[in-house]
Amino acid sequence: MIDFTRTRGKFHLPEGVVYLDGNSLGPMPVAAGERLSRMLADEWGDQLIRGWNTAGWYVQPRKVGDRIARLIGAAPGTVVMGDTLSIKVYQALSAALELNPERSVVLSDSGNFPSDLYIAQGLLRSLERGYELKVVEPEEVEDAIDDTVAAMMITEVDYRTGRRHDMKRLTARAHDAGAIAIWDLAHSAGAVDLDIAGADVDFAVGCTYKYLNGGPGAPAFIYVAPRFADRARPSLAGWMGHAAPFAFDLDYRPAPGIERMRVGTPPVIALTVLDAALDVWESVDMRDVRARSIELSERFIAGVETACPDLELGSPRNSHERGSQVSFRHPHAYAVMQALIARGVIGDFRAPDAMRFGFTPLYLDLDDVDRAVALLAEVLDRKLWDTPEYHSKATVT
Numbered sequence: 001m002i003d004f005t006r007t008r009g010k011f012h013l014p015e016g017v018v019y020l021d022g023n024s025l026g027p028m029p030v031a032a033g034e035r036l037s038r039m040l041a042d043e044w045g046d047q048l049i050r051g052w053n054t055a056g057w058y059v060q061p062r063k064v065g066d067r068i069a070r071l072i073g074a075a076p077g078t079v080v081m082g083d084t085l086s087i088k089v090y091q092a093l094s095a096a097l098e099l100n101p102e103r104s105v106v107l108s109d110s111g112n113f114p115s116d117l118y119i120a121q122g123l124l125r126s127l128e129r130g131y132e133l134k135v136v137e138p139e140e141v142e143d144a145i146d147d148t149v150a151a152m153m154i155t156e157v158d159y160r161t162g163r164r165h166d167m168k169r170l171t172a173r174a175h176d177a178g179a180i181a182i183w184d185l186a187h188s189a190g191a192v193d194l195d196i197a198g199a200d201v202d203f204a205v206g207c208t209y210k211y212l213n214g215g216p217g218a219p220a221f222i223y224v225a226p227r228f229a230d231r232a233r234p235s236l237a238g239w240m241g242h243a244a245p246f247a248f249d250l251d252y253r254p255a256p257g258i259e260r261m262r263v264g265t266p267p268v269i270a271l272t273v274l275d276a277a278l279d280v281w282e283s284v285d286m287r288d289v290r291a292r293s294i295e296l297s298e299r300f301i302a303g304v305e306t307a308c309p310d311l312e313l314g315s316p317r318n319s320h321e322r323g324s325q326v327s328f329r330h331p332h333a334y335a336v337m338q339a340l341i342a343r344g345v346i347g348d349f350r351a352p353d354a355m356r357f358g359f360t361p362l363y364l365d366l367d368d369v370d371r372a373v374a375l376l377a378e379v380l381d382r383k384l385w386d387t388p389e390y391h392s393k394a395t396v397t
């Protein structure tokens, strides 16, 4: 087992805070500031436009993609960075539909993150080919896979409850039925040990500002299985995904392999910060992270169930069916969470009644968990949440 006290020292964590929201926005790696200053001065400042070649900006989306690939169980050269996750969902789904043109159903579930469903709705409408987005309950996905399904588009770990789908099994079922499997790993990458190549996933997408600590607005990633990498046709056919961007041809020709999933100019500054954040992951094995995350989550669940009888577990009890977050339900979940945040324990609220807590072994230990449980119990026992200031909702919850 790796020494997590060493990784903890690599993050800037405000004094007195127990941060249980790294599933939504990871904390700042200490190295990010220094790395960014250096990049601004030496690269942008001194190299100016030459930086595209001399500082490797142009190849950065692939190089950073290779670092993500290691964490999700994909081969080098199969992942590329850029844009936001919503855009990557669009790219994966539109390419999948073109690869399976005889079919008309996109299958997803009600545990998916709304943006993924909105993107699918917008795409299917603009295609005007009679596509149907079929949204079933998470438990019904397997039975809903049939030979009408062109693409199954599923988020592996539910953003509210942490419920985890069986990626390997559902992908195999989708393939048996002739459907393409698209997985959103937003709450999986950096949270659980993944083997997307072993699970034979067709497309995978994810963001990097959650468990991977790339900072607000950090660029997203997309994976395309090698068998499709030269066949997937990008619908967002931008010049950086062209086979020869600097030939300035008038017609689009996709670049070989995963490069075609690039769209426009990459966010070099954000990729530099993300690259610094990924250094922390170099020393860890995802299996250790997963084992520790289960230990922390189990301690939290046991502690809360003993100390806070008013709360109801909103997550699967079996750790193998959960990602790295736990939610508890309370009729005044928003106010309770605000009172808890005011006391230094930061989690978040998800409508209608969930308090969500993320467990991130790189910078959390058992003492943090115990402290969070004790403060939560105090907030509930003494009804500290029941004041007007804690009831008024902010724009971002």
Ligand SMILES: *Cc1c(COP(=O)(O)O)cnc(C)c1O
Pocket: 084, 085, 086, 087, 112, 113, 115, 116, 155, 159, 184, 186, 187, 207, 220
């Ligand atoms: C966080 C999250 C998103 C957010 O998408 P952005 O384009 O990065 O804002 C989308 N889908 C899922 C499943 C998420 O968890």
